[in-house]
Amino acid sequence: MRHDTVIIGAGPGGLAAARAAKRIGKRVLLIDDNWGPGGQIWRGYSGLDIDGIDKRYSTQVSDLDLDCEQLILACGARELFLPFPGWTLPHVVGAGGLQALVKAGLKIQGKRVVVAGSGPLLLAVAANLSKAGAEVVLVAEQASWGSLVGFGVSLWRWPEKIIQAAGLATSRFRASVWPVSAEPGRVVMSDGQTLQCDYLACGFGLVPNLELAMLAGCKIESGFVSVDAMQETSVRGIYAVGELTGIGGVEKAEAEGEAAGSRTALRGNHGAFVELLRQCFALREELKSLAKPDTIVCRCEDVTLGKIAACSSKREAKLQTRCGMGACQGRICGSALEFLRGWPPDTVRQPVHPVSVQDLLKQKETANP
């Protein structure tokens, strides 16, 4: 069956789009690479499935040979990981990463966890891990109290978010602190303390998964997909919602999904919250000098910072050292180098994930059954 609306990503943005498109009578196909709907925040929740639409889960879209009148990209974001000595040790995981693993069955009861990095996600993760029985030793936010107070004060405009923030407050929270190095079973923080831990859960904010939008030729501005009031990108028929258009949380993602799916203008002003988050949690310069010459930057190919010292672009680093050419295709080191070195994103080629030929065939079936 040919679909009117194909949605890639079943997080809050994609789900809202699917419900809206179904409501206005469209034949909808919803695709996600996870084994169920929910995206990052509602990972593993039940009761999210939408009846009366077609769904393909555990399906990763790697090229855009899809035949439909409206394509909605709702691919969300990933964590930004920054290299520091020891960040490749197995006990160092993402902050959202550890939370995702716990939701997928990792036993965390009684484990000592240091949560570090930046962004509102750290507190959400700390709260969820404690609830699951972990001993959260410290929540270290690199931003200063000064900028966080700015964040708190400005929240009066978003009442639901104040409630969320209060519910997540923790006495183990420290501002202006970040990890400087990790060794097996412990981490050294910027204030000089060494903490024993089973896990260092560390992420420095979120970066959008722009690969498919870039592949489609959608205009990207200041790191995000640009869209009009109806969420349509610069490419006709292709829409973008959620974190792809600005890191702004679940309410923004749902409002944008609703707009794109129902093909009506976006309601509410979400841009101000996006801007507030960006300013309050801006990454400090000191984080640029955590990695030493012998620190691995590209984890897939084990390329150290020293090896790319003389390079001036991602392309040059790729050609000379294979930096960014491994399985993750530069998703981890590329985002880090955008911050560390100010290198702009490279062009995207199909397929945007390593795929087997069988998977490509499966996708063709999905697109033109």
Place this chain on the structure above:
Amino acid sequence: MPRIKLNGTLYDVPAQTSVAAALMNACFTARQSIEGEARGPLCGMGICFECRVTVDGIAYERGCQLQVRDGMEVTTDAA
């Protein structure tokens, strides 16, 4: 409860557990890097490819994107 084999040893693992979580619970790391470092899951969401293992003979599967199935056999690089 699915019974799976991790590096040759049998484990009973609750249904819906990911292969990556099952490995971590059993104190295994996942892939070995080019220079021989042991690596474990990082992103937990299919992006970083650090959780790659061999599942039922198929190499380079991302453990965080797969749920355990009864009879599944998982091997890691170091094993």
